[in-house]
Amino acid sequence: MPEMNLVQAINSGLRGAMRENDDVLVMGEDVGRLGGVFRVTQGLQEEFGADRVIDTPLSESGIIGTAIGMALHGMRPVSEIQFADFIYPGFDQLVSEAAKYRYRTAGEYQVPLVVRTPYGGGIRGGQYHSQSPEALFIHTAGLKVVCPSNPYDAKGLLIEAIRDDDPVIFFEPKRVYRAVKMEVPEETYGVPLSEAKIVRAGEQVTCVAWGAMLYEAFSAAEEAAKQGIDTEVIDLRTLWPLDVETIVSSVKKTGRLVVVHEAPQTCGFGGELVALVTERAFLHLEAPPRRVTGWDTPFPQTHEHEYLPLAHRIIPALIETARY
Amino acid sequence: MPEMNLVQAINSGLRGAMRENDDVLVMGEDVGRLGGVFRVTQGLQEEFGADRVIDTPLSESGIIGTAIGMALHGMRPVSEIQFADFIYPGFDQLVSEAAKYRYRTAGEYQVPLVVRTPYGGGIRGGQYHSQSPEALFIHTAGLKVVCPSNPYDAKGLLIEAIRDDDPVIFFEPKRVYRAVKMEVPEETYGVPLSEAKIVRAGEQVTCVAWGAMLYEAFSAAEEAAKQGIDTEVIDLRTLWPLDVETIVSSVKKTGRLVVVHEAPQTCGFGGELVALVTERAFLHLEAPPRRVTGWDTPFPQTHEHEYLPLAHRIIPALIETARY
Amino acid sequence: MHIIREDGSLDPGLDPGLSIDRVVSLYKAMTRTRVIDDRLQRLQRQGRIAFHVGSLGEEAAIIGSAAALRDQDWIVPCYREVGALLWRGYPLQRYVDHMFGNADDPIVGRQMPDHTFSREHRYLSVSAPIGTQLPHAVGLAWAAKKRGLDECVGVFFGDGATSSNDFHAAMNFAAVYQTPTLFLCRNNGYAISLPTDRQTASRTLAEKAAAYRMPALRVDGNDVLAVWRAVREALQRACDGGGPTFIELITYRLGGHSTSDDPRIYRSKEEVESWRRADPLVRLRKHLEQRDVWDDDLDTDWRAACKAEFKECVRRAEEKPAPDLREMFTDVYKDQPLHLAEQESRCLAGPRAAEEDHD
Amino acid sequence: MHIIREDGSLDPGLDPGLSIDRVVSLYKAMTRTRVIDDRLQRLQRQGRIAFHVGSLGEEAAIIGSAAALRDQDWIVPCYREVGALLWRGYPLQRYVDHMFGNADDPIVGRQMPDHTFSREHRYLSVSAPIGTQLPHAVGLAWAAKKRGLDECVGVFFGDGATSSNDFHAAMNFAAVYQTPTLFLCRNNGYAISLPTDRQTASRTLAEKAAAYRMPALRVDGNDVLAVWRAVREALQRACDGGGPTFIELITYRLGGHSTSDDPRIYRSKEEVESWRRADPLVRLRKHLEQRDVWDDDLDTDWRAACKAEFKECVRRAEEKPAPDLREMFTDVYKDQPLHLAEQESRCLAGPRAAEEDHD
């Protein structure tokens, strides 16, 4: 099995999905000739032509809005938004249209659209090349939200998202793009949506993370283990609809929860997870659930490593929560 | 003192602010000649002229984007978005620009902008005339979010929002527009931002609400009182930055929390409030905090009274929480 | 472009040569739409339906466009075009059920009245946000082109929508990718209270197409034959691979914006009166009478038939129950996820709201 | 419009008649910008700064526009226009401090490099999202007009930005309200990898102004005098109450989109070579030499002086510490709210990240 990094795995997933189904196409700014600013779509235009790997004008509402039209006709467009920070000009189309089309036509029409977008910090991108806006989409009924942490999951989840009949926002941790390599099958395969994965079993505290922060959660858990704290780390993989069972059973076992995410804390997905767990496992909770997140400021540049909820901030949260 | 409903009070607030300060102006679709589709700006164009009460083309990004430009010059525009559901075409300007301008210029520039918009259900408006998107703006660092429940507060908070040097999203509960009347001073006055108000003192359970749902929370509390449950009802008034102290002290007293909002539950502001309280008053909590909210679907029409978290759904939540 | 002259005769140089039966059917459809409009307005005033947004005065622009499209072409509506859907054979009962939001409403009470759709009739779905349907129309046409299908797309929108973000995106993409999309712009003089000449500084809306290098036509939108001809011409070009066309249909909204509006606040009686004289129904009827295929009796009978049909539909609609509460929780996703199943049971098990009626 | 001919002479019919000192100062500013660009590119390659987005080949379009504006006029930048800011006297040290994100960076390390601003120089703030600055420029000009001030606004943007939502909104509002806004469109041939002729189907970008009934000019953006003249003409009209103008500055991005880009993937050497021959600096220098006010020695000295000045700034910048961590928590609002005060103390009290350096 070949080794792939995240960029290669997503590329392989797109290639596989396009080979499998003529209705799949890729569109976005610079995805064709250039192969994407992160080179995720490299080589696709050569294989599938400029009609299926489409360089678009600079318009996110056009990229998403026309893709919705194609999806209504039965195609399966995969739109790329160059950075998650630039999804807002297309926000109306996602929230008002893609999310509500099935509901407002009682299922007569559907929008099998995937919007791929690199998100998050770690490349010194400052305010406009670092954001993690997943909460906005999780709040929007009708959208599915996926965020893989590793190449294998990324490929499988992307293929599954493309096969899915609902609109999916697919967040790619750009900090991980070239940082992690693992064995990934050449052929297509699905990783089911809405299934979280326990990546480290533990007894004393549950730590939930996704995307790039999964690695920080994991290394914090390893570090905490040296201090005698046994952490269970859960990689959500799909953020919504949520695999709430896996989280709640884990917390019922550990009695403790730490959630990690890059987005600002307030009204982030962490608050929702804390609320869900508190509602469902109240009597099992032995410590207040903790959030380790980005601060409630725009994303900075120079100090991005103090902004991000990296291991150095997760470790004390795990220990304090476990010892509460 | 004259009696005013919410529409009249907001109108009076706009009028007062405009008389006080030539830099204040009002702009939006149909706000001038027509006086707004809800008649909130009625008579303002007659008094202040078409240059200060501006009928704009149908473009929310224009309404918000050009207002930001005016605010950068030192004016104090009040932009109306006809329904909160239609704010999304202007979302990029709010999230990428208004919210971040001060931060990204280290305070050299500021955006003293108010965006007024009617929100929420109750007029059989279905999916696109009923939404409550406050959570999206609360999640965005740099924005303030206000939501009055009654005419007196509405006028005072609006005047304060206009005087404020930061961008404020001002949500008006359209269900309350003509439903409530009270004495409101003719002259201008401020109600400070970020101060919640205890509208009903109680000992056994804390119920937090805002806007139109405040009335439901209140009548549920009255109903619960008949069954021996003593509820403290808090009207948030400003959603962000939050008066967290008032809530936390109340919960420290009652040990119990019920949050009510119209927006869908998932990643709504309720989750944030539950998380904040759980983090800060964990050892005082005697029951799991509860959320009574809109369901996680688009806003329906025929059954809107089953979608909204009206008193009939709040009462059992109060009682069950109190008796937990 | 005008074809039907003041006196009811046709400009022989432009007459598209539709069979007289076809022209009569256009008139009948336009009249039927108007009768239904009028009835719905009354029902709203009586509080029997919540809302209506009509097409009074714009029937030629709407029905003429629909008639020029072929069965395999798609219609992407704004919100005034139910006449186009009915022209395609959508059952009136279904529409009336929708207006009442009852159990047979195809959208099961999830939307305001007048938010129709029908896959069977190749008619997308009405949504309220202005302009959002325009990129869909481009994507739909683009998909058809990619799939090698002989399908074009006609998309309706108003003068106000030309200011929207999505108009700009849609026009640009359609022109760049040469999609078979017809941009059917009903310039009815107003966006709620804002007159078209304050919506934009451009003298005509058709001028806007130049920015995208898209061909444009301007036609008298109250002249059903002129509308038909312009749309057919654009359709022909689109089918021949000539890409999109922008068509400005110059018309006038004789009624309020919707049943919630009072247009007297922002426009004069005289203005409305002058446009009433350009009523597209009167114009077409004059022509039919000149050709001796229509008269007062036929007209009275036809209107009476339309009313009777409508009345019967209303009678049935009002007898039907409200949609099942369960319908609130389906179709958010294809398969109902756990959290919605839970919410559904909680809702069904919980207490009911005191009143379902509103004021 | 061209003014400086191939051979360096001026078209006497169009010569705006700038004093020779002024023309020399334009050349010096353009050269200085280029030297700085080149140095920053090197610093980025050496890993000493994180990023740079330059203006190689577009100096005439940028400096010529800035020079035509008056001190009281506002400049609303895209992101390649630091030359315009320096033209207005912005201290180079401050810019270099910003590029290093050190404690003296006016934005205290909160943004990527090349995100400048200066209220003192009536220069708004660079942000990354494309097109968002355009409505600001309209609002700023509108405010000046409302306040009766003699101020106009020049806003820079690229060919790609003409496809953005905000372009459409800004052009429409500017034309409807006749704001004194100059739309300075640097058509540099590409939006990252997308050539302008695939950005839009329109033959020129200037054509787009017709959609809004806004006057438009097209000028050789590599001819600094032509740029100056066009902008001055538009400025005059704006000051006289004639409203906005769209100016297409036809130029070419000789370098990559930014230091993150490799343009060889999407364009040919030949194409770049042909544009290199139209280098605006070479053109202007030829003219200056023809007028006997410039020569090789002066040129070498000036470039050396620019380099030395820059080098000294870099030396100082690299000596300065990083911004205080506290700066991360201020300026979110005017007054720091409770939750940020809490977060600040938590951050300051907590453990530090292992590394501040990136790879």
Ligand SMILES: Cc1ncc(C[n+]2csc(CCOP(=O)(O)OP(=O)(O)O)c2C)c(N)n1
């Ligand atoms: C994005 C958005 N903004 C505002 C509204 C409120 N609104 C509904 S219809 C309308 C006017 C539309 O005018 P036009 O496009 O000319 O269509 P017409 O109603 O005249 O057919 C407005 C402002 C909306 N539905 N969507």
Ligand SMILES: Cc1ncc(C[n+]2csc(CCOP(=O)(O)OP(=O)(O)O)c2C)c(N)n1
């Ligand atoms: C809304 C948005 N979408 C995408 C991007 C990514 N991006 C940065 S620059 C750029 C191209 C801009 O091209 P143009 O407007 O021609 O300006 P130029 O760089 O050529 O000066 C793109 C797509 C962005 N910054 N903002």
Ligand SMILES: [Mg+2]
């Ligand atoms: Mg109209």
Ligand SMILES: [Mg+2]
């Ligand atoms: Mg460019």
